[in-house]
Amino acid sequence: MTKKYLLFLVSLLLTCSVMGQATAIEINAPESVTAGTGFRIVYTVNETSGKFLAPRFDESFSVNGPSISTSHSTQWINGNMSSTSSTTYMFFVVAQKEGTFTIPPAQYAMKNATVSSASLTINVSNSQSSASGGGVSTSSGQRQSSSGEEVYLRFILSSDQVYVGQPVEVKLKIFTRRQISNPGTGISYPDFKGFLKKDIKIPQLQSLENETINGVQYGTGILDKFLLYPQMPGDIKIDRAQMQILVQEKNDFDDPFFGGSIFSNMVNTPRTISTLPVNIHVKPLPSPQPAGFSGAVGKFEMTSSISKDNVQVNDAVTYTVTLSGSGNIGLAGVPVFEVPASIEKYDPKVTANAEGNTGNKTYEFLLIPRHSGDFVIPGIDYVCFDIASGKYVTLKTPSKKITVVPGNGTSETSQPAATSTDKEDVKYLGQDIRFIKTGSYKLAMIKPSKVENTAYYLTYLLALVLTACVIVAIRQYLRMNSDNDLTRNRKAAQVAGKRLKKAQDCLKAKDYTTMHEEIAKAIWGYLSDKLIIPLSELTIDNCVSVLSDRNVPAETVSEFKSIINSCEYSRFAPSSGNDSPEEIYGRSERLIGVLENIL
Amino acid sequence: MESVMKGKTITLSIALFAISICAFSQDPGQRMKEAEELYQKGDYFNAAELYKSLYKEGYRSDNLLFNTGNACFKAADYGNAILYYERAALLDPASEDINYNLQIARTKITDRFDEIPELFFIRWFDFLSLLKSTNQWATIAMVLFILAMAFIVLFLFAPAGRYKYPSFWSGIAAVILSGITLIFAIRSNNLVNHNKEAIVICSEVVGKSSPGDTGKDLFVIHSGAKVVVLQRLGDFSEIALPDGNKGWTSAKCIEKI
Numbered sequence: 001m002t003k004k005y006l007l008f009l010v011s012l013l014l015t016c017s018v019m020g021q022a023t024a025i026e027i028n029a030p031e032s033v034t035a036g037t038g039f040r041i042v043y044t045v046n047e048t049s050g051k052f053l054a055p056r057f058d059e060s061f062s063v064n065g066p067s068i069s070t071s072h073s074t075q076w077i078n079g080n081m082s083s084t085s086s087t088t089y090m091f092f093v094v095a096q097k098e099g100t101f102t103i104p105p106a107q108y109a110m111k112n113a114t115v116s117s118a119s120l121t122i123n124v125s126n127s128q129s130s131a132s133g134g135g136v137s138t139s140s141g142q143r144q145s146s147s148g149e150e151v152y153l154r155f156i157l158s159s160d161q162v163y164v165g166q167p168v169e170v171k172l173k174i175f176t177r178r179q180i181s182n183p184g185t186g187i188s189y190p191d192f193k194g195f196l197k198k199d200i201k202i203p204q205l206q207s208l209e210n211e212t213i214n215g216v217q218y219g220t221g222i223l224d225k226f227l228l229y230p231q232m233p234g235d236i237k238i239d240r241a242q243m244q245i246l247v248q249e250k251n252d253f254d255d256p257f258f259g260g261s262i263f264s265n266m267v268n269t270p271r272t273i274s275t276l277p278v279n280i281h282v283k284p285l286p287s288p289q290p291a292g293f294s295g296a297v298g299k300f301e302m303t304s305s306i307s308k309d310n311v312q313v314n315d316a317v318t319y320t321v322t323l324s325g326s327g328n329i330g331l332a333g334v335p336v337f338e339v340p341a342s343i344e345k346y347d348p349k350v351t352a353n354a355e356g357n358t359g360n361k362t363y364e365f366l367l368i369p370r371h372s373g374d375f376v377i378p379g380i381d382y383v384c385f386d387i388a389s390g391k392y393v394t395l396k397t398p399s400k401k402i403t404v405v406p407g408n409g410t411s412e413t414s415q416p417a418a419t420s421t422d423k424e425d426v427k428y429l430g431q432d433i434r435f436i437k438t439g440s441y442k443l444a445m446i447k448p449s450k451v452e453n454t455a456y457y458l459t460y461l462l463a464l465v466l467t468a469c470v471i472v473a474i475r476q477y478l479r480m481n482s483d484n485d486l487t488r489n490r491k492a493a494q495v496a497g498k499r500l501k502k503a504q505d506c507l508k509a510k511d512y513t514t515m516h517e518e519i520a521k522a523i524w525g526y527l528s529d530k531l532i533i534p535l536s537e538l539t540i541d542n543c544v545s546v547l548s549d550r551n552v553p554a555e556t557v558s559e560f561k562s563i564i565n566s567c568e569y570s571r572f573a574p575s576s577g578n579d580s581p582e583e584i585y586g587r588s589e590r591l592i593g594v595l596e597n598i599l
Numbered sequence: 600m601e602s603v604m605k606g607k608t609i610t611l612s613i614a615l616f617a618i619s620i621c622a623f624s625q626d627p628g629q630r631m632k633e634a635e636e637l638y639q640k641g642d643y644f645n646a647a648e649l650y651k652s653l654y655k656e657g658y659r660s661d662n663l664l665f666n667t668g669n670a671c672f673k674a675a676d677y678g679n680a681i682l683y684y685e686r687a688a689l690l691d692p693a694s695e696d697i698n699y700n701l702q703i704a705r706t707k708i709t710d711r712f713d714e715i716p717e718l719f720f721i722r723w724f725d726f727l728s729l730l731k732s733t734n735q736w737a738t739i740a741m742v743l744f745i746l747a748m749a750f751i752v753l754f755l756f757a758p759a760g761r762y763k764y765p766s767f768w769s770g771i772a773a774v775i776l777s778g779i780t781l782i783f784a785i786r787s788n789n790l791v792n793h794n795k796e797a798i799v800i801c802s803e804v805v806g807k808s809s810p811g812d813t814g815k816d817l818f819v820i821h822s823g824a825k826v827v828v829l830q831r832l833g834d835f836s837e838i839a840l841p842d843g844n845k846g847w848t849s850a851k852c853i854e855k856i
Contacts, residue, residue, distance in 0.1 A: 433700040436638055436669045437662040443627050446657040449788045450737035451781070460744060467748040474756050 023047045025108055025117035032123035035098045038216050043089040043106050043117060048072075050110035052089050055120075060097040066090055092216060095124040151176040151247055153223075153275040155238065161281050164230050165297035165328045166387055167198075167357040168280060172224040172241060174273075176208065177216070179248035181268065187224060190239035194282070196229040198330070200355070227357055229328050233284035240274040247271045285385055290392050292336065296384035298327010298357070302335070304380060304397040313407040317367045321348075321380060321397065324360035327387070334363060335380045341429055342371035343402075369404040376401055485532045492529035493596050496522045500592070503585055512581045513571060519588045520567040523560070526592055530599050540564060556594050563587055627658055634666070643673035654683075661691035668700060677707045678800040678822030685798065685825075685856045689791050692729040708823030712841040728786040736784030740777045747773030797838070797853040799824045804853070806846025810835035817846045826853060 028042040045052065048070050057063050066089040074083040095101070103120040151174070158169035172187065174180075208219030223243075230236065246268045285297070300323055307318040321335050330352055339345045348363040369375065382395040450456045499522030506515035528535050531546050540561060547557050566584055630649055637646035647670035654667060664687035672680035684701040691697060716722070728736070750770030757763050802822050807814030810832045818840070820826070826838040829845065836850040 431703060433669055433672050433703050434696045436635065436666040437696075438635055440628060440631075441660055441662045443631070443653070443658045443660050443663060446659050447734060449792055450734050451784045451788045452792075456737060456741070459741060463741075463745050463748055467752060470752055471755060474752070478756075 023050075023108065023110065023113070023115045025106060025115060027106075027117055027120055029103075029120055029122065031121070032125060033095055035095050035124050035126060038092055038094045038214050040215060041091045041093055041103070041120070043091075044086055045089075045108050045115075046084065046086045047108065047110065048085050048087050050108045052087070053107040053109060054089070054091070055104045055106045055117075057091075057093065057103060058101045060095065060099075061101070062094045062096060064092040067092075095122070098124045098126050100124070150178050151180060151245065151271065151273050153241060153243060153273050155241070155275050155278050156222075157278065157280065160279065161283065162230055163283050163297055163385065163387055164233055164285055165295065165331065165385070167227045167229050167298075167328050168195075169200075169357065170226055170228055171222050172275070173220055173222050174205075174208075174243075175211075175213070175218040175220050176247075177218055181246045181248075186244045187241060188243070189241045192228055192238060194230060194232050194234070194236045195238075196231060196331075198227045198229070200225045200227060228280075229331060230280065230282040233282050236280050236282055238278050238280065240277055242272055242274040245271055245273055286390070286392070290383050290394075292381065293383045293385075293392065294333035294335070296323070296327060296329070296332035296382075297387060298325055298329070298384070299386060299388065300325035300327060300329070300332070300382075300384050300395060302380065302382050302395040302397055304400070306377070306400045306402070309401060310403045310405070311369060312405055313369055313372050315369070315407075317369070317402060319365040319367050319377065319400070321363045321365070322360055323363075323382070323395075326358040327384075329354045329357065329359055329361050332361060332384070335382050337378055337380045339367060339377055340375045342369060342373065342404075343375060343377075344368045344370060367402075369402065372404045372406040374401065374403050485529075488529035489532070492526050493592065495529065496526040496592050499525065500585070500589060503588075507581055507585055515581055515585070516567045516570045519584060520564060520571070523564060523567075523588060523591070526595070527560075530595065550599065552595070552598055556591070556598070559587065559591055560595075563591060627653055627656075631663070634670070638666070638670055638673070643670050646670040647674050647676065647679070651679075659690065661687050661694060661697070664690060665694070665697050665700070668697075668704070672700070672704055672707075676800075676822075677704055678798060678802075679854075680704045681708070681823045681825075682798040682800060682854055682856065685796075689729060689794070689856065690732075692726050705823070709821035710824040712824070715841070725786065725790060728783040729790060731783070731787070733784045733788040733791060736780050736787055740780040740784055743773050743777035743780060747771075747777055794856040795827050795829075797826055797828045797836075797855045799826065799852060800854050801849075801852035804848050806838065806840075806844070806848055808846065810837075810847045814847060818844060828853065828855060 024046060026044040026046075028040075028044065030039050033039045043052070043066075052066070052068075054066060068087060068089055070085065070087045072083065072085040074081060076082075089106075100121060100123050103122065105116040105119045107117075108115045154173050154175065156171040156173050159166075160168075162168055202222065202225045205221045205223055208221045211218050211220045247270075248268055302321065302323050304319065304321045307320070308315075311317055323329065323332055323335075334348060334350070344367065346366040346368075348365045351362045351364070353359050354361065367377070377400045379399040380395075380397045382397075383392055384395065385391075386393045499518050503515045503518035503522065506512070506518060524535065524538055527533070527543050527547075528538055531543070531550075533542065533546065544557055544561065547560070548554075563584060570581075570584075630653060634646045634649035634653075637643075637649065647667060650663065650667035650670055653663060664683050668680045668683035668687060671677075671683060681701065681704045684697055684704055687697045688694070688701060717725075731739070747770050750766045750773055753762060753766040754770055757766060799820055799822050804820050805816050806818040806820065808817055809815075820840065824840075826840055829837040829839055831837070831850055832847075834850050835847045836853060837845060837847050838853065839845045
């Protein structure tokens with residue numbers, strides 16, 4: 001300090017010697033700035049002896065400073081000494097409103113003169129980042145008081161666009177331009193509704209780091225760190241976190257000569273600082289979720305191993321499945337796989353070794369084979385959501401083979417397969433449809449239905465009509481036949497009479513053989529016509545039975561028999577006739593007459 | 600120039616059409632084999648499409664329909680699976696495999712209705728009438744009828760004796776049998792070709808109080824549900840649920856058995 005003071009005195013002396021130089025004020029300021037963002041206005045005077053009168057800034061500006069620095073340079077060139085000195089007044093300004101503002105000229109008062117600077121026009125444009133959801137926003141909050149922006153808290157998010165289940169790393173960071181004490185204690189967090197919070201241990205904040213934000217130097221430090229696992233989709237707002245803190249404040253003691261920092265009186269004042277509320281956009285996982293989705297979101301790998309692949313019956317085998325990677329590993333579901341029915345599977349022992357959102361998780365399944373044989377433990381299909389590609393991916397592990405050999409005698413009892421008389425029920429493992437019919441089978445084209453076809457019913461009608469026709473035809477034919485019989489029946493006596501007439505002629509001519517023939521013909525013909533029996537079927541027995549049926553008296557029938565017999569005898573033995581031809585003729589005539597009456 | 604281009608395009612499109620026709624109307628037996636191979640490879644969706652195309656072209660076989668149902672089932676399309684199993688069961692009501700798979704498919708669907716079983720004699724009657732196809736029954740009925748006519752003629756003109764009474768009773772029996780088989784033929788035709796029952800094939804269908812989109816929503820049924828189609832009006836069908844409720848739905852979402 002004393003050094004600076006001395007230098008100042010020396011410069012005072014020196015300036016006297018270069019008094020002839022014209023005094024001017026140079027301004028260095030941006031033409032346009034963003035509201036809410038700090039910027040600098042620097043006035044440089046090539047003089048150190050006068051008094052700087054700061055311009056009146058618009059009320060919407062919050063101004064810190066000025067901080068003052070002086071510089072001197074002395075040159076000797078060819079024995080001539082030239083010396084320059086200048087004073088720089090630097091203001092830190094934050095424009096709070098948008099618009100165009102004019103800053104009036106600053107003035108520099110010296111013993112004998114006063115110089116003014118040019119006036120300054122600054123265009124303040126609308127702030128773009130002031131309320132953006134990203135916690136990385138380091139802009140000073142507009143609503144905060146001018147002292148608030150000197151010390152503030154922020155949430156630093158690893159990402160503000162995440163999927164459900166994708167962890168967000170959140171850091172609570174303090175920014176300060178003042179000396180502070182007891183940071184990191186008494187933090188009150190909002191309730192992280194819609195999130196699952198998992199703390200990450202970080203070492204206690206020891207010292208602040210320097211960080212320049214928008215040209216302003218801050219001391220920063222990370223107070224706390226944790227992971228948030230979003231549980232539901234949507235825009236989720238995280239409210240402010242607050243913290244009590246002791247801030248060293250100076251009593252405002254405006255020393256235009258040395259700036260504020262040298263002789264100010266420092267006081268520790270308690271103050272509550274808070275973060276800005278931030279929004280996290282939580283995207284839902286794409287629908288539909290594939291079957292067997294484990295709930296794991298992130299980037300993972302899966303490996304599996306088996307402790308032994310050749311075991312005895314009832315010996316335990318450990319099947320280890322390791323899930324490693326980054327994401328919500330703590331919330332990832334248990335891998336599912338089916339083991340053969342002869343192997344018993346127990347619930348896994350889960351060991352998670354995750355720091356933050358990366359790490360690994362081990363599932364140890366205990367498998368106990370109960371029967372001997374070669375078994376295949378199928379590979380695991382583990383479905384998780386890959387954030388990078390935005391798709392579901394299936395992690396596959398290869399299937400493992402186990403050879404189980406029969407145990408020694410002690411374990412024989414629990415192995416019922418071979419020797420024991422115990423029988424097990426058939427195990428039904430699942431249900432599925434029967435397999436398709438293979439091989440060639442007949443494929444028929446669809447055919448029109450007959451019962452819907454009129455032709456089908458017409459066929460019925462046709463059959464009926466045909467039948468009727470057949471019946472009528474047969475009837476007709478039979479009637480015709482029966483008509484013939486009737487005529488013959490009617491004319492039977494007449495025909496017989498003619499035959500008898502011939503027989504009479506023969507009798508007169510004494511031709512007895514012919515006469516007997518004629519009589520037999522007459523009787524047979526008569527019976528044939530009368531009884532409607534064809535001549536070929538005519539026998540004595542036949543006629544006798546038909547005549548008896550027609551109630552012809554027995555004596556008439558025997559008369560018929562005896563006449564026929566006589567005729568037959570006399571035809572073959574003419575001389576031995578016991579009846580005279582006249583008698584036979586007469587009896588025949590009478591027989592026909594009697595029959596004619598009866599039939 | 601343009602007309603030449605157009606001509607070329609037409610020729611090309613005709614050629615393409617011809618090729619596609621050739622590809623499509625290849626030997627049905629070969630396509631059946633192809634579908635079978637697809638099924639065995641696990642490409643159930645395409646197997647089902649191939650089987651369905653055969654059905655739509657008019658090929659019928661209980662095995663074909665059974666396989667179609669299986670392919671739909673494996674492709675997780677339970678509505679169509681039930682539809683084709685039901686159709687297969689109409690062609691072969693006695694098949695144990697078809698009925699088994701139908702039962703399994705029914706366990707996969709969402710809706711549960713307490714179906715009132717039909718009276719046993721109707722069940723038996725339907726079962727008997729489905730044992731043979733409608734045309735087979737019709738032919739049998741016709742043959743029996745002609746036989747009956749022959750017996751009647753025989754009875755009318757046979758001389759009294761050995762044939763008279765047997766032919767009378769045979770004629771009567773043949774007429775009765777012919778009538779019964781004709782009824783079977785008609786019943787079988789109604790069941791196979793004019794079945795009023797339909798299966799929902801869309802995953803979800805809303806039953807409305809009137810045809811059109813303005814009606815009030817009455818119920819929701821899901822794929823695989825069996826309904827009775829009462830009438831059709833434009834794009835809408837009036838359906839009755841097994842429990843007796845009625846409503847109008849889009850006709851595209853239900854397919855008759």
